Amino acid sequence: METLKEKLPYYLATASEEEIFEHSYKNKLPVLLKGPTGTGKSRFVEYMAAKLGKELITVSCHEETSALDLLGRFLVKGAETVWLDGPLTKAVRSGAFIYLDEIAEARPDVIVAIHSLTDHRRELYLDRHDEVIPAGDGFMLVASYNPGYQRGWKELKPSTRQRFVSYSFDYPRPELEAEILVGETGIEKNIAKKLVQLANKMRNLHELGISEAASTRLLVDAAKLMQTGLNARTACSVAIAEPLSDDREVVEALNDIIDLMF
Numbered sequence: 001m002e003t004l005k006e007k008l009p010y011y012l013a014t015a016s017e018e019e020i021f022e023h024s025y026k027n028k029l030p031v032l033l034k035g036p037t038g039t040g041k042s043r044f045v046e047y048m049a050a051k052l053g054k055e056l057i058t059v060s061c062h063e064e065t066s067a068l069d070l071l072g073r074f075l076v077k078g079a080e081t082v083w084l085d086g087p088l089t090k091a092v093r094s095g096a097f098i099y100l101d102e103i104a105e106a107r108p109d110v111i112v113a114i115h116s117l118t119d120h121r122r123e124l125y126l127d128r129h130d131e132v133i134p135a136g137d138g139f140m141l142v143a144s145y146n147p148g149y150q151r152g153w154k155e156l157k158p159s160t161r162q163r164f165v166s167y168s169f170d171y172p173r174p175e176l177e178a179e180i181l182v183g184e185t186g187i188e189k190n191i192a193k194k195l196v197q198l199a200n201k202m203r204n205l206h207e208l209g210i211s212e213a214a215s216t217r218l219l220v221d222a223a224k225l226m227q228t229g230l231n232a233r234t235a236c237s238v239a240i241a242e243p244l245s246d247d248r249e250v251v252e253a254l255n256d257i258i259d260l261m262f
Contacts, residue, residue: 011040011047012180014172021048024165030118030141032103032161035169038215040180041144044169045099054138055096057087061106067113070100071126083129092117092124095136104145104156111160117141118163174200177216185223191232195219198236198261205257208250214240232262 021044024031033041042058049056059070070088074081091098103110116123122135143164145156172180174196181192199214218240225235233255241254 008050009046010183014176030164032164032166033144034147037212038217039169041169045142049097057091058099059087060101061103065106067109092133092135095138097140100143103143181223184220185227187223210244
């Protein structure tokens with residue numbers, strides 16, 4: 001039977017993130033990953049969980065995500081009322097990794113709920129269930145957010161950030177990003193380099209007012225489409241230009257760059 005370690009997802013380290021994560025895990029410290037969309041934060045967490053042989057529970061946070069969604073709630077089953085653990089409670093009980101993706105999107109009560117897990121207490125309080133759960137040795141809390149997204153109300157408070165060991169993700173160096181594309185999709189290296197060049201040209205077009213830059217994730221999608229035979233220009237248009245904007249003039253400008261590169 002395969003173990004979690006034998007199912008490692010592809011991940012190429014760009015700096016010392018693996019070492020930092022492993023030391024944080026050994027010291028039972030929560031980790032906060034910061035950086036733009038599509039720079040590998042979620043893949044990194046999946047990779048590290050598999051590398052360390054840990055179960056990973058992922059929660060994609062949004063504006064409606066509340067503490068109840070994470071902690072659990074009472075449900076009526078037939079003639080009785082039963083308590084159902086939420087994903088955070090399950091992780092604490094079982095000693096799993098919990099990954100709160102885009103934690104800044106969630107409601108403020110989520111931050112309150114995790115406070116006791118991000119300091120020396122390492123306990124989870126279930127007021128509704130009248131229970132205090134100590135986190136097992138293997139439990140680890142990992143969160144991520146994009147600090148540049150809609151600056152003003154999507155930021156984490158300094159008092160919250162200081163509860164985590166933090167690591168910033170960004171777009172990889174060109175040679176590493178090309179290697180990632182080859183490793184992820186099997187695309188030819190010269191095509192991978194062209195895709196990276198294309199992305200960097202788009203990332204420098206600040207005058208277009210694009211809220212999110214061309215991410216490594218989008219390049220991977222384009223490379224996959226190209227690998228299965230889709231025309232390069234079409235693949236880049238539908239996987240990179242169109243996802244970046246709904247403004248037709250902006251998309252046309254991006255497609256013009258694609259035409260020049262391919």
